[in-house]
Each structure stands twice: as structure tokens, then as C-alpha cells.
Amino acid sequence: EPEVTQTPSHQVTQMGQEVILRCVPISNHLYFYWYRQILGQKVEFLVSFYNNEISEKSEIFDDQFSVERPDGSNFTLKIRSTKLEDSAMYFCASRAGTGGKPQHFGDGTRLSIL
Template sequence: EPEVTQTPSHQVTQMGQEVILRCVPISNHLYFYWYRQILGQKVEFLVSFYNNEISEKSEIFDDQFSVERPDGSNFTLKIRSTKLEDSAMYFCASVVERGNQPQHFGDGTRLSIL
């Protein structure tokens, strides 16, 4: 069965550095998402992306964050200047269409900011 893949599985970065988290959604899916989970807290929505533009974003998704789909297969989340509080598990998800179709999740990238 097709899967959403995320790389790397663990990223360690110095505070203030830029980091790019990568995701390869399922090939025929059209809607893409990033979520994050700070240790011990809920999974939180960050952003959704469709037709090469952001369709919805949360208040967490400030100017430090950006997303893009550079080549038709990868879907990336960039954090420009990381902060300690960005340490979390980041999940990518995709779905073929909106509505009642379930989102398919990747394994996540654990981001540790030092």
C-alpha cells in the first residue's frame, strides 16, 4: 500500500538555524498537510496546501514557517530561524480529496533544537 514518507526521521539543529523537513505524499493525492506534536501535548494542525498554495494555516504557522512543493513530488516545511519551542514531532499527511477521506500520515520527523 502506498505510504507517505518523511525524511529525516530525526533532525538536530542549533537554535537560529534554518531547517527543512521533507515529505513525499502519496502520488495521486492532491491535499497536503503539516501537523506537529510537542512532547506530551496534542497533535496540532499547522498548514494545508492545495494546488500549489496554502489553503489554510493555523496561528502557529507564522512568518518563520513556509511550505512548498518544489518538484511535484516533494512537499517541504521550512523553519527559517528555529527556536527552542520548535522542538517537536512534525507529521506530514496527504489525502486524495477533501471531505470524508482519511488523511494518510507519515512516520514523522523528530526535530530537536539545541
């Protein structure tokens, strides 16, 4: 069964540094998402991406965040200047189309900001 893959599984970064989290969505999917989960808390929506542009973003997704689909397979989340509160699990998800098609999640990248 095709799956969403995320790299790295764990990223440790100094506060203030830039970090890029990478995702390879399922190949025929059209919608792409980033969510985050602070330890012990619920999963929170960050941003959705369709047709090479952002569809929707949450209040969390401020100017420090950006997303990109640099080629036909990768989907990246960049945090420009990391803060301690960015420490969380970041999940990428993808979906085939509209109308309630399910989102498939990767296993996440644990981001630790020191």
C-alpha cells in the same frame, strides 16, 4: 499499500538555524498537510496546501514557517530561524480529495533544537 514518507527521521539543529523537513506524499493525493506534536501533547494542525498554494494555516504557522512543493513529488516545511519551542515531532499528511477522504500520515520527523 502506498504510504507517506518523511525524511529525516531525526533532525538536530542549533537555535537560529534554518531547517527543512521533507515529505513525499502518496502519489495521487491532492491535499497536503503539516502537523506537529510536542512531546506528550496532542497533534496540532500547522498548514494545509492545495493546488500549489496554502489553503489554511493555524496561528502557529507564523512568518518563520513556509511550505513548498518544489516538484511533483516532494512537499517541504521550512523553519527559517528555529527556536527552542520548535522542538517537536512534525508529521506530514496527504489526502486524495474532499468529502471526508482520510488523511494519511507519515511517521514524522523529530526536530530537536539545541
